[in-house]
Amino acid sequence: MHLALYTHASCLAHNPGAGHPESPARLRAVLEALDQDRFAGLDRIEAPRATTEQLQRAHSAEHIARIFALAPQHDGALRIDDDTVMSGASLDAALRAAGAVCGAIDGVLAARHQRAFCAVRPPGHHATYAQAMGFCLFNSVAIGATHALANGLQRVAIVDFDVHHGNGSQDIFANEARVLYASTHEMPLYPGTGQRLETGVGNIVNEPLPSGGGGDEFRAAYRDRVLPALDAFAPQLVLISAGFDAHRLDPLANLNLDADDYAWVTRELVAIARRHAQGRVVSSLEGGYSLTALRQSVQAHVAALLD
Numbered sequence: 535m536h537l538a539l540y541t542h543a544s545c546l547a548h549n550p551g552a553g554h555p556e557s558p559a560r561l562r563a564v565l566e567a568l569d570q571d572r573f574a575g576l577d578r579i580e581a582p583r584a585t586t587e588q589l590q591r592a593h594s595a596e597h598i599a600r601i602f603a604l605a606p607q608h609d610g611a612l613r614i615d616d617d618t619v620m621s622g623a624s625l626d627a628a629l630r631a632a633g634a635v636c637g638a639i640d641g642v643l644a645a646r647h648q649r650a651f652c653a654v655r656p657p658g659h660h661a662t663y664a665q666a667m668g669f670c671l672f673n674s675v676a677i678g679a680t681h682a683l684a685n686g687l688q689r690v691a692i693v694d695f696d697v698h699h700g701n702g703s704q705d706i707f708a709n710e711a712r713v714l715y716a717s718t719h720e721m722p723l724y725p726g727t728g729q730r731l732e733t734g735v736g737n738i739v740n741e742p743l744p745s746g747g748g749g750d751e752f753r754a755a756y757r758d759r760v761l762p763a764l765d766a767f768a769p770q771l772v773l774i775s776a777g778f779d780a781h782r783l784d785p786l787a788n789l790n791l792d793a794d795d796y797a798w799v800t801r802e803l804v805a806i807a808r809r810h811a812q813g814r815v816v817s818s819l820e821g822g823y824s825l826t827a828l829r830q831s832v833q834a835h836v837a838a839l840l841d
Contacts, residue, residue, distance in 0.1 A: 536575075536647060536648055536649065536840065537575075537576055537577070537647060537648070537649050537650065537651065537836070537839055537840050538576065538577040538578075538579050538638060538641055538646075538647040538649075538650040538651075539568065539573075539576040539577065539578045539579065539650070539651055539653060539836075540579050540580075540581045540634035540635075540637060540638050540650060540651070540652045540653070540654070541561075541565065541578075541580075541581060541634065541652070541653040541654060542580055542581040542627075542630040542634070542654070544623050544626040544627040544630050545561055545581075545627045545630055545631060545653075545654045545655045545656075546558050546561050546562065547621075547622075547623035547626075547627065548621060548623050548624045548627035548628075548655060548656055549611070549621040549623065549624075550611065550618075550619035550621065550624075550669070551611045551619055551621075554619060555785070555786060555823045556655065556656060556657070556669040556821075556823075558655075559825060560655060560822065560823070560825065560828060561653060561654075561655050561819075563825040563828050563829050564653045564819065564828060564829070564832050565653060566829065567828070567829040567830075567832050567833050568653070568832065568833070568836060570833075572837070573836065573840075575840075576836075577647055579637065579641075581630040581631070581633050581634035581637060581652070581654060582630070582633040582634075582636075582637050583626070583629040583630055583633045584629050584630075584632035584633040584636055584672070584674075584677060585633075586598065588632065588633075588636050588677055588680075588681055589632065589672060589677060591677065591680035591681065591683075591684060592663070592672075592673055592676040592677045592679075592680045592706050593661070593663055593664070593672060593673070593677075594663055594664045596664065597663070597664045597665065597666070598672075600666075601620075601625065601628070601666060601671055601672070602625065604620055605620055605622075605624065605625035606620060606621060606622045606624075607622065608622055609621065609622050610622070614666050614667075615666075615667060617667065617668055617669055618666050618667055618668065618669055618670065618671070620671070624656065624671065625671075627654075627655065627656060628656055628658075628671040628672045628674075629672070630654060631652070631654035631655060631656060631657075631658060631672070631674045631818070632658070632672050632673075632674040632677045632678070634652040634654045634674070634818065635652055635654075635674045635675055635677060635678030635681075635773070635816060635818050636677065636678055636681045638650035638652055638678070638816040638818075639678050639681055639682050639685070639771065639816055640685075642771070642814040642815075642816060643682070643685060643687075643771075643814070648812075648813045648814060648815075649804070649807075649813065649814065649815040649816070649817075649839050650815075650816045650817070651776075651817045651818075651819075651835070651836050651839060652674070652816070652817065652818040652819060653819055653832075654674065654818060654819055655819065656669055656670055656671055657669055657670050657674075657696075657777070657819065657820040657821055658670045658671075658672060658673040658674035658675055658676070658677075658702070658775075658818070658820070659673060659675060659676075659694060659696060659698075659700030659701075659702055659703050659775045659777070659820050660673075660698070660700065660701055660702045660725060661673040661676075661702040662701065662702040662705040662706065663702075663705055663706050665702075667702070667725070668698070668701075668702075668724065668725060669821075670702060673702045673703060673706060674818055675692055675694075675703060675773050675774075675775050675818050676692075676702065676703050676706045676707065678773055678816065678818070679692055679707070679713050679773055680706075682770075682771050682773075683712055683713070687712075687770045687771055688712055688770065689712060689714070689767060689768060689769045689770050689771075690712065690713050690714075690769060690770065690771050690773065691713070691714045691715075691716065691764055691767060691769035691771070691772050691773065691806075692707070692713065692714070692715045692716070692773045692774075692775060693716050693717075693760065693764070693772065693773070693774050693775070693803055694715070694716065694717040694718075694719070694774075694775035694777070694820070695717075695718050695752075695774070695775070695776065695777060695780065695796075695799060696717075696719065696775055696776075696777020696778075696779060696780070696820040696821045697719055697720050697723065697777060697779040697780035697784065697786070697787040697789055697821065698719055698720070698723060698724055698725065698777065698779070698787070698821060699717055699719040699721070699723075699725060699726075699727050699728030699740070699742075700715070700717055700719075700728075700775055700820075701725045701727040701728070703715050703717075703775065704717070704727065704728070704732065704734070704738055704740075707734065707737065707738075708734040708735070708737075708738060709734065709735055710734075710735075710737065711735050711736070711737050713737060714737050714738075714739065714763065714764065714767045714769065715734070715737065715738050715739070716738075716739040716740075716741075716760045716763060716764065717739070717740050717741065717775075718741045718742075718743055718752060718755050718756070718760065718780075719740075719741075719742060719743065719780075720742070720743055720744075720745055720747070720780065720787050720788060720789050721742035721743065721744070722745075723745075723787060723788075728740045728742055729742065730742065739759060739760055739763045741755040741756075741759055741760060743755060743780075743789060745788040745789070746788055746789075746790065747789055747790065748782070748789065748790035748791065749790070749791055749792065749794070749795040749798075752780070752789070752791055752795055752799070753795065753798060753799075756799055756802060761802055761806065764803075764806045765806065765809070765810075768809075768810040769806070769807075769810055769811050770810065770811050770812075770814075771807075771811050771814050771815075771816070772803055772806060772807045772811055772814065772815045772816075773815075773816050773817070773818070774800075774803060774815065774816070774817035774818065775818065775820045776817045776818060776819055776820055776835060777819075777820035777821035777822055778796065778821065778822030778827060778828055778831035778832065778835075779821040779822045779823055779824075780795075781793075781796075781822070781824060781827035781828075781830075781831055782827075783824040783826055783827040784822065784823055784824045784827055785823055785824060786821075786823050792830075793827075793830040793831050793833070793834040794834065796831045796834045796835050796838075797834035797835065797837065797838045800817075800834070800835050800838035800839060801838045801841060803815060804838065804839065804841065815839060817835065817839065819832075
């Protein structure tokens with residue numbers, strides 16, 4: 535099967551509470567958007583749970599133990615910080631989100647499918663080696679990248695087009711030359727990281743975009759710096775932190791992308807994967823808080839992955 539869709543019901547059950555922007559309605563909107571005839575051929579796979587061994591490749595044992603210990607045993611909510619909340623289903627949802635990426639990587643490495651989209655939540659790219667933050671408990675894409683390295687790959691690229699910088703992914707890989715982390719994001723904006731001068735060991739590529747910027751600035755950042763860096767790195771696998779909150783309708787940021795911009799960048803990343811990675815791409819949902827924009831953008835992204 536060409537493209538697999540990984541998801542799990544626990545990711546719908548994770549509930550940070552009334553009024554929280556990272557709501558179950560986000561994933562419902564994504565799944566409804568993909569419940570159309572043109573996506574009928576997706577290989578729909580139930581996401582497994584990430585194992586402790588997989589988590590420990592990207593997170594400290596102390597962080598993992600803390601998240602397990604904090605997990606509510608009831609339907610109530612526990613606030614970890616001002617933004618990040620756990621409910622009774624949150625631990626399983628976070629394990630399924632990370633497990634989805636690892637399972638999808640297993641699938642592409644075994645050639646069961648060439649590409650995959652993980653429709654999961656909570657998001658992950660703000661979770662650092664030792665800390666949950668920014669709606670994120672475990673860093674699913676980072677866990678996936680370390681899983682790929684453990685399975686023999688030597689060059690893994692993470693491309694993050696969420697409007698917020700993936701400080702967690704950068705934190706985890708700043709000293710790991712086998713992983714290239716490239717991010718476009720609005721600046722200034724939460725979490726305040728992601729300046730161009732943050733380059734790790736030469737494996738971090740940050741392209742901050744100005745508030746009010748749109749598709750022209752976004753595409754130029756990819757054409758001028760991100761795509762050339764990816765080509766030079768020649769990844770054996772392309773991972774995408776697919777946040778859709780740079781869309782002009784999103785309430786949490788001030789960029790002005792539209793669905794066509796997400797389709798364009800996805801096609802460019804697929805082309806990179808075809809040149810260097812046998813076409814292998816695994817994408818995982820990060821942010822996106824306008825349900826209308828999320829539906830449109832996910833459809834454009836997944837259609838481009840199918841192309």
